[in-house]
Amino acid sequence: MRQHSSAELLGVSKEVCELRDEIQRVALCDTKILITGESGVGKDLIARMIHRCSPRVHRSFIALNCAGIPETLLESELFGHVRGSFTGAYRDKPGKLEMANGGSVFLDEVGEMTSRMQGLLLRFLETGELQRVGADRLNTGINVRVIAATNKNLRHMVSQGTFREDLFYRLNVVHLTISPLRERREDIPVLVNHFLSWFSTGNGRTTRPISPEALKLITEYGWPGNVRELANLVERLVVTGRRETITPDELPPEIRERTAGGAGAWQERRRTIVDELYHQVRHDGESFWSAVYPMYMRREITKNCVRELVRRGLQDARGNYKIVARLFNMEPDDYKRFLNFLRKHDCHLPFKEFR
Ligand SMILES: Nc1ncnc2c1ncn2[C@@H]1O[C@H](COP(=O)(O)OP(=O)(O)OP(=O)(O)O)[C@@H](O)[C@H]1O
Ligand SMILES: [Mg+2]
Numbered sequence: 001m002r003q004h005s006s007a008e009l010l011g012v013s014k015e016v017c018e019l020r021d022e023i024q025r026v027a028l029c030d031t032k033i034l035i036t037g038e039s040g041v042g043k044d045l046i047a048r049m050i051h052r053c054s055p056r057v058h059r060s061f062i063a064l065n066c067a068g069i070p071e072t073l074l075e076s077e078l079f080g081h082v083r084g085s086f087t088g089a090y091r092d093k094p095g096k097l098e099m100a101n102g103g104s105v106f107l108d109e110v111g112e113m114t115s116r117m118q119g120l121l122l123r124f125l126e127t128g129e130l131q132r133v134g135a136d137r138l139n140t141g142i143n144v145r146v147i148a149a150t151n152k153n154l155r156h157m158v159s160q161g162t163f164r165e166d167l168f169y170r171l172n173v174v175h176l177t178i179s180p181l182r183e184r185r186e187d188i189p190v191l192v193n194h195f196l197s198w199f200s201t202g203n204g205r206t207t208r209p210i211s212p213e214a215l216k217l218i219t220e221y222g223w224p225g226n227v228r229e230l231a232n233l234v235e236r237l238v239v240t241g242r243r244e245t246i247t248p249d250e251l252p253p254e255i256r257e258r259t260a261g262g263a264g265a266w267q268e269r270r271r272t273i274v275d276e277l278y279h280q281v282r283h284d285g286e287s288f289w290s291a292v293y294p295m296y297m298r299r300e301i302t303k304n305c306v307r308e309l310v311r312r313g314l315q316d317a318r319g320n321y322k323i324v325a326r327l328f329n330m331e332p333d334d335y336k337r338f339l340n341f342l343r344k345h346d347c348h349l350p351f352k353e354f355r
Helices: 014-028 043-052 071-079 115-127 154-160 165-171 187-202 212-220 226-240 263-269 273-282 293-297 303-316 321-327 332-344
Strands: 033-036 061-065 104-108 145-150 174-177
Touching (some): 014 043, 033 043, 043 104, 115 165, 187 212, 273 303, 293 303, 321 332
Parallel strands (some): 033 174, 061 104
16 A cells, blocks of 8 residues: 555544644744654654754754564664674664764654663653764764653653663653544545545545545544544545445444444543543542642643543443542542542533433
8 A cells, every 4th residue: 555645634524624733833943742642643643744844954853663663673763883793783783873863863662661771761862862872982962852752651660660760851851742633523524535536546536526425434433543544445435436435334243333433432432531430530540630630730641641541430430520539539528629630720621410
């Protein structure tokens, strides 16, 4: 399949509009940026946009995916190596950080780094010095802008001791969070139309219109694979479709049969950040104030996440907010503060339906 690449972050939701503004703003200064969001939400796309809007635009943008590469190879990819430093190292080779000098480097899936690699990266971020594998001397004065991305909850990893706290604070100077597509459904029709004309043009076909019924089903689906999954579906519809209009019967069963395998099924299949936070609070005994509140205030999780947590709490507490506060490990005196917080941030759900 041909990979879709859009240069722009498309969408009309408040989240996407705010994100576009923020990208423009933060691109101009040289701060490190951490991008988080589920797989397929557009982290890659955002990293490239930041580079494109930054003063470094005429220098290199180099991406490196830190997942699934053995540690020694990752070290050599990132920092380079000298000839003879390991079997197969036939010549000196600069790493991505050196190659991106003057430009930006994008470290994708940074949560997958081993602790030794985390230490090496931290040293580079603190001193600007790096050492190629097998070299005796240090290279200094490397100037790259680091953009990192992850679909993990790094703060939780820090509390579990699997991600270095000092590195987390270094990377997390500016934090951009991208909501999953199911939390900004108003973007779906825009994306569908964009992908329809993109793939039709790419395949030399005229763009088929989509019926309102089919678009409704697509908009209501849960999209566990987010925009990537949506793009793949539209490409399939463009390539395989025969009729004049795209109708519901061309859609795969999980989208067509919502109750059988659609909106509900993805929730069972994947562990979302809400699942993780709920687990932390209900099973690991962490308090709402230490696990959820700081993340929300730093905009690392969305309002919808907090609402979903409250919804689950209300479900377990049969609609009693006092019990929710207890389930979320708060002191009895904190009940008022909790309700005030929820009201102020528009996360106070009506409790009657849970009674
Ligand atoms: N808002 C958007 N507008 C246009 N295209 C988008 C948007 N969001 C994502 N895409 C497209 O969807 C595809 C997936 O996006 P991308 O690769 O950036 O996701 P990702 O978050 O990096 O995923 P992963 O975690 O799996 O690496 C890309 O082809 C990208 O261009
Ligand atoms: Mg990516």
